[in-house]
Each structure stands twice: as structure tokens, then as C-alpha cells.
Amino acid sequence: MDERLGAAVRLLPDYLSQHVLLSAASLCCGLLISVPLTIAASRSPRVRWPVLAFASIVQTVPSLALLALFYPLLLALSSLSLHAFGRGFSALGFLPSLLALTLYSMLPILRNGVTALTSIEPAVIEAARGVGMTTRQRLLRVELPLAAPVIMAGVRTSAVWVIGAATLATPVGQTSLGNYIFSGLQIENWVSVLFGCSVAVALAVVTDQLLASVEAGVTKRRPNRVWLALGLLIAGVAWAGHTHLAVGSRPAYVIGAKNFSEQYILAELLSQRLRQQGASVTTRTGLGSVIAFRAVASGDIDAYVDYSGTIWSTVLKRHDSLSRAQMLDELRTVLKQQFGVQLVGPLGFENAYALAMRSDAAARLGVRTLADLAQHSGQLRIGGDFEFFARPEWRALQARYGLRFREQRTFQPTFLYRAVASGEVDVISAFSSDGRVAAYHLEIMQDPLQVIPPYDAIILASPARASDPVLHRALDPLVGSIPIERMREANYSVDRESNPLSPLQAAQALARTLDRSR
Amino acid sequence: MISLRHVSKAYDQGRRFAIRDASLEVATHSFVAVIGDSGSGKTTLLKTINRLVEADEGEIVIEGRSVRQVAAYELRRRIGYVFQGIGLFPHLSVAENIGVTPSLLGWSRQSIAERVTELIDLVRLPRDYLGRMPAELSGGQQQRVGLARSLAARPGIMLMDEPFGALDPVTRDEIGAEYRRLHYGMSLTTLMVTHDVMEALLLADRIVVVRAGEIVADGAPRDLLNADQDEGVRKLMETPRRQAERLRFLMENRTGRG
Numbered sequence: 201m202d203e204r205l206g207a208a209v210r211l212l213p214d215y216l217s218q219h220v221l222l223s224a225a226s227l228c229c230g231l232l233i234s235v236p237l238t239i240a241a242s243r244s245p246r247v248r249w250p251v252l253a254f255a256s257i258v259q260t261v262p263s264l265a266l267l268a269l270f271y272p273l274l275l276a277l278s279s280l281s282l283h284a285f286g287r288g289f290s291a292l293g294f295l296p297s298l299l300a301l302t303l304y305s306m307l308p309i310l311r312n313g314v315t316a317l318t319s320i321e322p323a324v325i326e327a328a329r330g331v332g333m334t335t336r337q338r339l340l341r342v343e344l345p346l347a348a349p350v351i352m353a354g355v356r357t358s359a360v361w362v363i364g365a366a367t368l369a370t371p372v373g374q375t376s377l378g379n380y381i382f383s384g385l386q387i388e389n390w391v392s393v394l395f396g397c398s399v400a401v402a403l404a405v406v407t408d409q410l411l412a413s414v415e416a417g418v419t420k421r422r423p424n425r426v427w428l429a430l431g432l433l434i435a436g437v438a439w440a441g442h443t444h445l446a447v448g449s450r451p452a453y454v455i456g457a458k459n460f461s462e463q464y465i466l467a468e469l470l471s472q473r474l475r476q477q478g479a480s481v482t483t484r485t486g487l488g489s490v491i492a493f494r495a496v497a498s499g500d501i502d503a504y505v506d507y508s509g510t511i512w513s514t515v516l517k518r519h520d521s522l523s524r525a526q527m528l529d530e531l532r533t534v535l536k537q538q539f540g541v542q543l544v545g546p547l548g549f550e551n552a553y554a555l556a557m558r559s560d561a562a563a564r565l566g567v568r569t570l571a572d573l574a575q576h577s578g579q580l581r582i583g584g585d586f587e588f589f590a591r592p593e594w595r596a597l598q599a600r601y602g603l604r605f606r607e608q609r610t611f612q613p614t615f616l617y618r619a620v621a622s623g624e625v626d627v628i629s630a631f632s633s634d635g636r637v638a639a640y641h642l643e644i645m646q647d648p649l650q651v652i653p654p655y656d657a658i659i660l661a662s663p664a665r666a667s668d669p670v671l672h673r674a675l676d677p678l679v680g681s682i683p684i685e686r687m688r689e690a691n692y693s694v695d696r697e698s699n700p701l702s703p704l705q706a707a708q709a710l711a712r713t714l715d716r717s718r
Numbered sequence: 719m720i721s722l723r724h725v726s727k728a729y730d731q732g733r734r735f736a737i738r739d740a741s742l743e744v745a746t747h748s749f750v751a752v753i754g755d756s757g758s759g760k761t762t763l764l765k766t767i768n769r770l771v772e773a774d775e776g777e778i779v780i781e782g783r784s785v786r787q788v789a790a791y792e793l794r795r796r797i798g799y800v801f802q803g804i805g806l807f808p809h810l811s812v813a814e815n816i817g818v819t820p821s822l823l824g825w826s827r828q829s830i831a832e833r834v835t836e837l838i839d840l841v842r843l844p845r846d847y848l849g850r851m852p853a854e855l856s857g858g859q860q861q862r863v864g865l866a867r868s869l870a871a872r873p874g875i876m877l878m879d880e881p882f883g884a885l886d887p888v889t890r891d892e893i894g895a896e897y898r899r900l901h902y903g904m905s906l907t908t909l910m911v912t913h914d915v916m917e918a919l920l921l922a923d924r925i926v927v928v929r930a931g932e933i934v935a936d937g938a939p940r941d942l943l944n945a946d947q948d949e950g951v952r953k954l955m956e957t958p959r960r961q962a963e964r965l966r967f968l969m970e971n972r973t974g975r976g
Binding site: 329342346 | 791793801
């Protein structure tokens with residue numbers, strides 16, 4: 201068996217069980233809310249309009265954004281509850297995913313239910329009243345049974361949507377089949393991406409068929425068929441619960457990672473160091489850039505690696521430029537004061553945003569600095585990752601150097617390098633620690649005005665772990681120990697197209713070279 | 719005895735009267751037909767009795783008790799109701815449809831089953847129809863089931879709203895005649911709304927004529943047929959009278975020749 205497939209299969213019980221539990225819980229909550237709402241909406245047009253409008257609006261919000269929006273909301277609620285009751289709760293992972301998916305599941309059930317209940321033949325309703333049914337009896341004995349097939353069709357649609365959308369729970373820190381897809385996309389492990397997609401599709405198809413069987417059993421009055429299908433569904437959820445409890449007893453330490461190769465490697469490196477101290481560790485990978493910092497500040501994750509310039513501009517909203525050492529000192533103090541977050545120390549390399557272009561093109565145009573680039577930018581096309589064009593650094597670069605590009609496009613980070621190599625774009629946003637800069641023969645544009653602040657990689661620890669002895673024993677030795685060349689090599693070993701390593705393998709290799717040089 | 723005393727019902731916030739100040743006494747065991755054009759208010763009049771329509775004003779008294787003294791659903795369980803739409807429950811079998819009111823009343827499974835068998839015989843459907851679904855029956859068969867359903871809890875009063883209106887003439891006549899037998903056999907009190915004057919003449923022993931929400935004539939079929947005091951009533955009776963004369967002419971001729 202292919203090694204990558206083997207690795208994917210080993211992760212399956214954990215990912216699948218969490219995916220099943222999340223989907224089942226969301227669907228159940230969705231049903232519990234939508235069915236009474238459906239009944240209310242079918243009785244009164246005054247309720248119907250706002251309810252259906254709200255559900256439709258929820259549906260038009262992209263599911264990824266819906267999931268992401270619940271994080272800050274829950275974080276605010278959690279800090280309120282901390283003030284009011286002295287207890288907060290985790291705003292990351294299961295809860296935001298559950299809430300978003302619950303909302304997401306409601307529209308098909310509501311819309312089908314309302315349509316079915318309002319289009320029951322008037323003669324049947326009149327007969328139900330005429331034979332002496334109370335409103336409640338009419339609902340339970342006539343209206344709901346008649347609407348049941350259409351409502352069930354809604355439940356099936358909803359189940360398929362929820363199972364699909366649950367893969368998007370990964371960036372808010374909830375493990376799901378999406379972990380295969382997100383990490384696979386980052387490190388170009390297509391086996392992992394395909395595997396994740398196939399399992400999600402299979403899960404959706406099986407669930408849909410079982411629900412169809414329940415529906416058919418109800419309409420054709422075959423109780424055995426209904427119980428069999430329901431039994432299988434319940435057995436599936438029970439398996440997931442059991443597996444999750446078996447695999448997922450909460451480990452002592454949670455290490456976070458954002459969504460690119462270097463972060464995956466460093467998360468593995470940090471985890472490995474903690475394990476060597478005898479601690480149990482899990483990782484939450486694929487976190488959004490800002491979500492990662494909030495997660496460490498609220499204790500949802502215990503430690504992760506961020507970059508000084510990122511925290512400086514996006515968290516502290518500061519735009520003054522300081523020297524490398526001054527910025528680190530300032531960060532150490534302010535993060536501690538404002539968030540209780542401990543800056544453990546810099547790893548020793550910098551991963552700065554930079555603009556890069558092909559060396560041959562740069563030589564032809566005679567471009568070496570950003571100021572030179574500005575002379576030609578009107579004829580050039582630029583590509584950036586998802587974040588780049590929204591970041592303050594980009595605005596600062598544009599303003600200070602007067603950069604005005606002909607065209608501006610956004611790519612998944614791994615595709616960026618191919619786009620510039622193939623000439624689809626002329627300039628890209630790159631990272632100084634990225635091994636592909638050298639591998640693709642790119643040249644980094646110099647920044648004579650020092651518009652881009654320093655981006656030292658720094659380890660941050662949550663308030664609760666600020667002076668945790670195990671964490672410090674494990675992570676302090678990493679401070680100042682990773683030169684940029686080592687990091688580039690490690691990054692490239694994961695990002696290269698032929699024979700790439702997994703982040704875990706890259707972290708192990710990195711650890712070995714660090715041990716040798718020590 | 720059913721008494722309607724000065725009953726009024728208006729729609730559109732009192733702007734349009736469906737019935738206006740209607741008073742009517744229906745003796746126990748009588749068979750009364752209510753006739754009138756569409757929109758005359760005859761159906762509304764009928765439905766105020768089992769409170770499918772709540773009267774705005776006036777009082778309705780059954781056997782000395784106002785219909786408002788009990789909950790509407792309890793009242794309806796004691797009154798049979800058959801209407802043109804039939805309204806069999808499409809997800810329930812014939813047997814379950816017939817047994818619905820007894821089951822609402824909490825009868826035992828056993829006594830419901832016995833009553834259902836008794837009724838399927840009474841409305842002359844084969845017993846093996848009990849397991850069928852309504853969609854598998856013809857219109858006439860469906861209305862037989864509807865009739866059986868309304869009789870299931872042994873009501874003393876039957877309210878019928880154009881009960882046979884949707885059926886073909888032959889079936890209609892057949893079921894109509896059968897119902898008349900049931901009415902006498904079971905000592906029912908029947909109030910039947912119809913726009914078909916001939917049907918009213920053939921089935922009822924008293925006819926009430928409603929026009930624009932008011933009762934304009936009330937009497938035995940024979941009296942109304944020969945009435946000439948009211949222009950409208952005379953017009954209403956013209957068609958059946960002409961049909962009857964023609965039929966008599968045809969039959970006499972044939973007998974004459976034969």
C-alpha cells in the first residue's frame with residue numbers, strides 16, 4: 201500500500217468518528233429547532249416570512265465564513281461568561297462548528313416542511329376537524345404523517361449538506377475529514393485530499409440511502425425497514441462515539457498550527473519535543489491566522505509559532521517600525537500585559553513577506569529592489585496568497601513605493617510558485633523562509649525603505665502555560681536554534697514535487713540536524 | 719331536536735352576511751334538506767351546527783344544550799359529518815379511516831374492529847376493502863367509506879354538505895337511496911345541504927330554502943312543489959315539475975301502446 205494512503209487510513213478512525221459526531225449532532229439540533237419552527241411557520245404567515253427569509257440568508261453566507269464567524273462571537277460570549285460566572289468555555293473546535301452547521305442544516309427542513317404542511321388538501325383538513333380531532337391530534341395524526349415524506353426529503357438534503365460542510369470545520373479547530381483535505385492541499389499530498397473527499401462522499405451517500413430507506417419504510421408502512429435503517433444510523437453514531445472516546449481522551453498539551461507547510465512542520469517539532477518530556481500532545485492544524493492567536497490567548501491551544509511582524513500589525517494594530525530586538529522586547533511585554541500570552545522566544549529565523557520574481561525576468565528588466573520594480577509595475581501582473589492583498593504590509597508597500605500592477609490575482613500558496621514559474625504572473629508574494637524561492641530560481645526584491653517589519657518566528661504560549669515547567673523544558677532549547685537555511689530545507693522537503701516528505705518526517709529530519717549542530 | 723335561534727354569520731369584518739338572523743327547528747328523526755343557490759349561505763348554516771363555522775350571533779341548541787357548552791371537538795365527535803370533498807385520510811387504510819372517531823373517543827381496539835366490520839357491511843363494500851388505501855377506491859366507494867366513517871361513533875345527528883355532489887348520477891342515486899334507508903333504520907336526524915332540488919325532493923321529508931342568507935321557504939316536499947306564493951320557490955320547483963311531467967308522459971304513452 202502507498203505510504204501516504206497508509207498514513208491516511210491510520211488517521212481514519214479519529215477523523216471519521218469526529219466527523220460523524222459533529223454531523224449527527226448538528227443534524228439533530230437542526231431537526232429539534234426546525235420542526236417546531238416549521239409547524240409555527242405553517243400555521244402563521246407572520247412567522248413564516250421571517251423564518252424562511254432568515255434561513256435563506258444563512259444559506260447564502262459561504263459555509264466557511266459562517267463557521268469562521270462563530271469563533272469571535274463565541275469568544276466574546278466566553279469572556280462575558282468569564283466575567284459573569286467566573287468560567288469561560290472553549291470558543292474553538294466543536295462548539296462553533298456545531299452552531300454553524302446547525303444553522304446551515306435548517307433551510308431544507310424548514311422549506312420542505314412549510315411547503316408540505318401548507319399544501320395539504322383542504323378537504324383532508326376539513327375532515328380532520330369534522331371527525332372531532334383537536335388541533336394537536338390533527339397535527340400528529342394527519343398533518344405530520346402526510347408531510348413526513350417531503351420533510352424527510354428535506355432532512356436528506358440537509359444531511360448531505362451538513363456532511364459536506366463539516367469538512368470546513370477544520371480551520372476553526374474541529375477535527376473532521378476536512379483535515380485530510382486542508383493539510384493535503386497545503387503540502388500537495390493529493391492522496392490525502394482525494395482520500396478525505398472520497399470518505400466524505402461515501403459517508404454522505406450511505407447516510408442519504410439510509411435516510412431514504414427510513415422514508416420509504418414510513419410511506420410504505422414497513423416498520424421493520426424503518427427500524428433497520430434507523431438502527432444502522434444509530435449504530436454508526438454509537439461507533440463514532442465509542443471510537444472518539446477511545447482515541448480522543450484529551451491530551452495534556454494542544455499545539456496549534458496555521459495553514460502552511462512551515463507551520464505544520466513546526467507544530468510537529470514542538471509536539472515531538474513535548475512528547476520527549478513525557479507529555480501527551482495533540483495538534484490543531486489549519487487554523488486561520490488571526491484565529492490562531494486568539495486561540496492561544498484563550499487557552500484553546502497551549503502553544504504555537506507565530507511571526508513578530510504579524511502579531512505587531514494584525515493583533516496590536518501598530519504600524520511604527522522598530523528594530524528586530526526592540527520589537528521582540530516590546531511584544532514580550534505587551535502580549536503579557538494585554539493577553540497574558542508568554543513569548544517563549546524567537547526560533548532564530550525570519551519568515552517575512554517579500555515580493556519575488558523570476559531571476560531571468562528580474563535581470564532582463566534590471567530590477568533588484570522594490571523601488572526598481574515600481575518603475576515597471578504598470579506592465580506586470582502580481583499574484584498573492586489569500587491573505588496578502590488584505591494585509592497592512594501590502595498597503596504600506598503600495599503607498600511607500602508607488603506600486604501599481606496591471607493585474608492582481610489570488611492563489612492557493614502552493615500554486616503561487618508554479619504561477620510565477622510558468623509566467624502566468626510576473627511577481628508573487630513570497631516568504632523569505634520558503635525553500636521554493638531558491639528551487640524555482642526566484643529573486644527576492646530588496647526593501648531599502650524597510651517598509652516590511654521584521655518577521656521573526658516566535659513561540660507563543662497560552663496564559664495557563666506561561667510558566668509551565670514541562671513546556672519550558674521542552675521548548676526553551678528551541679529558542680535561537682533554527683537558522684534560516686535549515687528551515688528552508690525543511691520547508692522544501694515538504695513542498696517539492698518529487699518525493700516530498702510528510703511534515704512529521706520533515707520535523708524529524710530537522711530535529712536531527714539541530715541535534716547534530718548543537 | 720336541533721334549534722337555531724336568530725343565527726347570523728358575516729365575513730369580511732361584518733361587511734358581507736353569509737346568514738342573517740336564521741331560525742330553524744329540526745325535529746328529532748326528521749330528514750331535512752336545505753337547498754339554495756351557491757353562495758346562498760346554506761353550507762354556512764349547516765356548519766354552524768357542528769361549529770366548523772362559529773356563529774357571530776344567535777344560539778344553537780341541541781337536545782336542550784347550547785353547542786357552546788362543550789369543546790368544539792367533543793361536539794363534532796357526537797355529530798356525523800359528510801361533505802362533497804369526502805376528505806378520506808390518504809395515509810390511513812379504509813379500516814383506519816372508518817375507525818378514526820372511535821379511536822379519538824378511546825374505544826378499545828377490539829370494539830373498534832367490530833364496529834368497522836359492521837359499518838363496511840352497512841355501506842355495502844366487500845370486507846377485503848378494509849385493508850386498502852383510499853387512493854385505490856372509486857369516487858363512489860370513497861364516499862361510502864366517508865359515510866361509514868361519519869357513522870362510526872353512532873351519532874344521533876348527521877350533517878351532510880352536498881354529500882353526493884361529486885358522484886356520477888347512477889352512483890349518486892344508489893347511495894342516496896341507501897342513505898335514506900339508513901336514516902330510517904338507525905333513527906337518525908339528518909340535515910342535508912344540496913343545490914339539487916330533485917335530490918332534496920326524493921330524499922327529504924322537509925325542505926328549507928335559503929336565499930341570500932335568509933330562510934325564505936320551509937315545508938314538506940309536496941307543499942313546496944305546489945307552492946305559488948313565492949316567485950323564487952316557484953322557479954326552483956319548475957324544473958323538477960317539468961321533468962316529472964315529461965317522464966309521466968313518456969311512461970303513459972309506452973303503457974298506452976304496449
